[in-house]
Amino acid sequence: MSMKEGRRWGLFNTSAFRMSMGYTLLVTLAVCVTLGSAYLLTQSIIQGDVDLIIDTELRSLENQYVRSGIPGVTDEINLRIDSWGRIGAVYMLADPKFDRLAGNVTNWPFDGAPAEPYPEFRIESIEPGQRSVHPVRASVRRLPNGDWLLVGTDMSQDRRYVRTFQIATLWGIGLSILVAGVAGFSFSFRLARRVGDVTDTCVRIMSGEQGHRLPVVGSSDEFDALAASVNRVLDRLEEQTRTLRATFDSVAHDLRAPLHRLRTRMDAVLRLPALESGIREPVESSLREVDRLQRTLATLLQIALAESGAPLASPAPVDVGELAGELAELFEPVAREQGLTLAARVDHGVIVEGNRQLLAQLITNLLENALKYVPAGGRIDVVVMRLADRAHLIISDNGPGMTAGDRLRAGQPFARVGQRSGLEGSGLGLSLVSAIARLHRARLTLESNDPGLRAVVSLPLSYAEAASTSLSRSISA
Amino acid sequence: MHILLIEDDTEAARVLVKGLRESGYTVDHAAEGREGLSRALAGKLDLIVTDRMLPHIDGLAIIQQLRRARLATPVLVLSALGTVDDRIRGLKAGGDDYLTKPFAFAELLARIEALLRRHASAAEATILRVADLEFDLLARRVTRAGQEIELTAREQKLLEFLMRREGQVVTRMMLLEGVWDLHFDPQSNLVDVHISRLRQAIDRGAERPLIHTVRGSGYVLKEEEE
Numbered sequence: 001m002s003m004k005e006g007r008r009w010g011l012f013n014t015s016a017f018r019m020s021m022g023y024t025l026l027v028t029l030a031v032c033v034t035l036g037s038a039y040l041l042t043q044s045i046i047q048g049d050v051d052l053i054i055d056t057e058l059r060s061l062e063n064q065y066v067r068s069g070i071p072g073v074t075d076e077i078n079l080r081i082d083s084w085g086r087i088g089a090v091y092m093l094a095d096p097k098f099d100r101l102a103g104n105v106t107n108w109p110f111d112g113a114p115a116e117p118y119p120e121f122r123i124e125s126i127e128p129g130q131r132s133v134h135p136v137r138a139s140v141r142r143l144p145n146g147d148w149l150l151v152g153t154d155m156s157q158d159r160r161y162v163r164t165f166q167i168a169t170l171w172g173i174g175l176s177i178l179v180a181g182v183a184g185f186s187f188s189f190r191l192a193r194r195v196g197d198v199t200d201t202c203v204r205i206m207s208g209e210q211g212h213r214l215p216v217v218g219s220s221d222e223f224d225a226l227a228a229s230v231n232r233v234l235d236r237l238e239e240q241t242r243t244l245r246a247t248f249d250s251v252a253h254d255l256r257a258p259l260h261r262l263r264t265r266m267d268a269v270l271r272l273p274a275l276e277s278g279i280r281e282p283v284e285s286s287l288r289e290v291d292r293l294q295r296t297l298a299t300l301l302q303i304a305l306a307e308s309g310a311p312l313a314s315p316a317p318v319d320v321g322e323l324a325g326e327l328a329e330l331f332e333p334v335a336r337e338q339g340l341t342l343a344a345r346v347d348h349g350v351i352v353e354g355n356r357q358l359l360a361q362l363i364t365n366l367l368e369n370a371l372k373y374v375p376a377g378g379r380i381d382v383v384v385m386r387l388a389d390r391a392h393l394i395i396s397d398n399g400p401g402m403t404a405g406d407r408l409r410a411g412q413p414f415a416r417v418g419q420r421s422g423l424e425g426s427g428l429g430l431s432l433v434s435a436i437a438r439l440h441r442a443r444l445t446l447e448s449n450d451p452g453l454r455a456v457v458s459l460p461l462s463y464a465e466a467a468s469t470s471l472s473r474s475i476s477a
Numbered sequence: 478m479h480i481l482l483i484e485d486d487t488e489a490a491r492v493l494v495k496g497l498r499e500s501g502y503t504v505d506h507a508a509e510g511r512e513g514l515s516r517a518l519a520g521k522l523d524l525i526v527t528d529r530m531l532p533h534i535d536g537l538a539i540i541q542q543l544r545r546a547r548l549a550t551p552v553l554v555l556s557a558l559g560t561v562d563d564r565i566r567g568l569k570a571g572g573d574d575y576l577t578k579p580f581a582f583a584e585l586l587a588r589i590e591a592l593l594r595r596h597a598s599a600a601e602a603t604i605l606r607v608a609d610l611e612f613d614l615l616a617r618r619v620t621r622a623g624q625e626i627e628l629t630a631r632e633q634k635l636l637e638f639l640m641r642r643e644g645q646v647v648t649r650m651m652l653l654e655g656v657w658d659l660h661f662d663p664q665s666n667l668v669d670v671h672i673s674r675l676r677q678a679i680d681r682g683a684e685r686p687l688i689h690t691v692r693g694s695g696y697v698l699k700e701e702e703e
Contacts, residue, residue, distance in 0.1 A: 248560075252558050252560075253530060253557040253558065256558075256577075257489075257578065259578070260486070260489055260557065260580075261486065261488050262579070263579035263581070264489045264492045264493060267492075267496070267581060267582040267583075268492045268495065268496060268582070271496060271499070271582070290579065295662060295664075298577075298661075298662075305560065314562065326631075330631075330667055330671070331665070333670045333674055334667055356658075358561060364659075368664055368665055371665065
């Protein structure tokens, strides 16, 4: 449940989301530039047209003046105001004091002569039944006799057109942002979900469900192609693991069967009635040797199997705290016999996903290692605690410890550590510990306990456990 | 008691059959899976000891067939594989016990005896009694000649395990498995240390000790006859 939760909130954290948001931004920018420049261009084209017409008319009226003086201009203006003149045309001829001589504007609209080449003003027109205000763009020339000539155009039509265009542009920009945003969000959501499926599957395979495969949706897109090829890799790996196991099984069988025959025969010899002690003793010691050989073989096979990378076959929840507590209790009398103090401080309910027998073997090997090297009067401590989402198993002693080099080497597979291996018992104990730790995706660190050795095994908590931890943390927070 | 041994390793089988006969059992031997299965299905057996890997029919398949035929004959699986998973698979298939090769003959004998007896006495007792030693399982109270003996929970479990197998040899490996649920072989003399502590608690000052060491095998809890 918490995984799903985390994934949903993690959507904002995916590269797909960031990428699609980036694209949305880019699309928005492109649309703004395109529509914005179209708007500005249209506006300037319309204005340019108007200005051109005004200029042309002014020039023709000025020509009229040159040809036939003020009366000619007046006639021409009156003619143009007539019905066949262009729609929305505004004319005014005024004397030097700006009083009207002719035209369809009653009062000079400016305060004297306007400064800009195309000034704008408003006129009120009284048409039958309604009053309306019209924006007008105009230009003013002074005729050689000192009179003022004004030619303008009613812009209401153009303004309406521009306004409509403006609204359409804004709508266009808004809609394209919306569409890009929604598309980006759903795109990144779907992408995140498919990647999430892959991640989930990988986690399940890692935790031992080897038969699991990536979902192939059938959309034959690149995800399906990826899933199909990953599945092929997984098939191959599973096949290899199976072959490896079969090889291990047959190696184990082929080595154990002759050992078994040997041991059975020696057992039979020992059961013979009236066996001379001169025969009994060497046979008994050989038998012990066979048992040691068998134990070493079992350890080697176990290490090799763990190191092969084959995942745990049937992981189950194991309470490491309880297990370590039981083992400490089991070893305590042995430690006491050797004059050692063995103390356990374990939290119960520290659940990891794993194999109880192998974890017990790991703890046993670490304890036996300490028992072997710590001299009488020494002390061994077993601690299990939960730190964040990991279980920490710490077994420390105040014995002679190990050199830094040996500590490093001891963690490696099949490494034999300096003087320690000289003692009786196989030097494979720590190799097996590190192999079992690796199998459980745990970190094994050997540290100096100043003095002595401290082995720290940090195991990932089982999912349910980790989830409940984070839940209780969020409740308490 | 009639035992069927299914084992393809004829050399090892010959010695085992001889040893078991000397221990007083009637033993049949089948050298491969098909023969083993047909003999096992014929019935009238008290116990089957089968190898895990057999020609023709696998040891686990034999157990499954047997259980499908509703035969509850106890089965002891012998295996040269000996990984943790393998053991689980063996017991899941319906095996009653599991022993990794190579093993001591005494170990096999002790387990055979345990399986045969377990079959005989399945009744649930609430008080275990051996001579003047009494264990009230409900009250978790142990007394010897009326005197209460203080034991830890684990010591009680160890004592219960021994008392339930009164007169039977119990090996160290059986104790590790049965009392501590450990299916591997620690190098320390763990079991001996725990038994000697239990012995101190139970037998100290007693005229007749109840816990006895069986050389080369393990321990037995019983009242020694004069």
